[in-house]
Amino acid sequence: MTLLSLQGVAVSLGGEPVLEDVALRVAPGEFVSVLGPSGAGKSTIFRLLTGSLKPDRGAIMVSGAPLDPASHGFAFMPQQDALMPWRRILDNLTLGLEVQGMSRKAARARVTPHLSEFGLNGFEQHYPAQLSGGMRQRAALLRTVVQNRPMQLLDEPFGALDALTRMQMQAWFETRWRVARWTTLLITHDVREAVALSDRIYVLSRRPARVIAEVAVPLPRPRSGRPLTAAAHALEAQLLGILLTQTEEPS
């Protein structure tokens, strides 16, 4: 059973090929990462999935049917938290539901029970600028998951955080994910993050991007918040080795 599959997807932007041949699939409940060097066109994949871009070639299938962006099968979390500074936290959290046409009252009732598990209790009436980076990121994540879409798209969600906060957030996220089992596609250039969170990892080549490796991560969970195992080390080294062949200029 496959929730999302891309087959032979190619895209050019302004005449320059960005994606050459991207194929990947995500099963329900699975956590899949796309790992690639900077500028490989990772975010282009998300633009395809959110419907702001059309592929030149190839097929994008959702639950066996061609992708219909109007059906909004994905909840998207951008690189920055993208919280609206003029909305209080609670009103930021309900944004996706309100856009879908839910009344403000119903949306609040849907969000409120999750506040404590996301560590936002007591901060509903604060403005985003009053919160720390980690809290803002948790708020952005809650705003994503309450939309109750079949799948989450996370675009380097912890990239803007400092190293310590990022590790805490990854550990916290893994805990939440083990409970909720959101089907997730994560885009990152951070090998450690990909190994810590994923069931499977696709590695992209340098631009124009192809999938050059698919690596399963059979490590037991929870993985965060404990010393790195030898197996995890070996995986990281393997992935890093693949990535490094892609970052050198061809001679």
Place this chain on the structure above:
Amino acid sequence: MQRPVPRRIGGGLSTGVPAVLSVAAAVALWEVYVRLSGISHLVLPAPSRVIEQIFLNRALLWDNTLPTVVATLSGFALSVCVAFAFSVLLDFMPRLRRALFPIFVVSQTLPLVAIAPLVVLWFGFDLTPKVLLVALVTFFPMLVALVDGYDSTDPEITALLRSMGASKVTVFRCARLPSAMPYYFAGLRIAITYAVVAAIFAEYVGARAGLGIVILNAKNSFRPDLVLAAVVISSTLTLVLFAVTALLQRVMLRWRTYGDER
């Protein structure tokens, strides 16, 4: 975890002290100069004489301040509505923006001295020409502020809303309009300082009553003290309107008093 405290609250009074002191010093200097030099009040009246004239002519000034206030506020209200309507239109139709913007820029190059008598000629001595002139002068800074403000919207917020399935109208309402508000208030504060001056100028060119008429008559009867009395009233009017705008901004943009992100 929690970022501290609103910064801009309570600063109002203490920051006003230097301003009041410097103005008071300038007025005192003026008063001393007039008294020591013995210059005629027909050339340079002392501040004390100006204040006295305000008191003596309070009925005249009051009767003529009201029409100016009405002209200013009506013109400004018209200007706010027109600027907002055009800004929305231009935001949804970028091509129209390229077509219309040059016209708006040209409208700002017209010298008021030349255009005001014409507007009075076309629309008479009543309220209409004043309202139109105030609107002409004030609408541009507000339009520019709004249009630039819409464009300042964080592209990630726009992408997020689009991914949620938001329509163009929803993106405008939820993201572009609130993003423009800080810019808009900056434009509003600039525009309001032009408004009273524009109204007075329009009256000066031709009207039945108003501070502009007081100034015109006082000048023609060689009464600089009365001219300055009317000037004091008009400046006060502008300051009051400016303060109202600033207060409105503080209420509307309360979220900005918490830390400045980005």
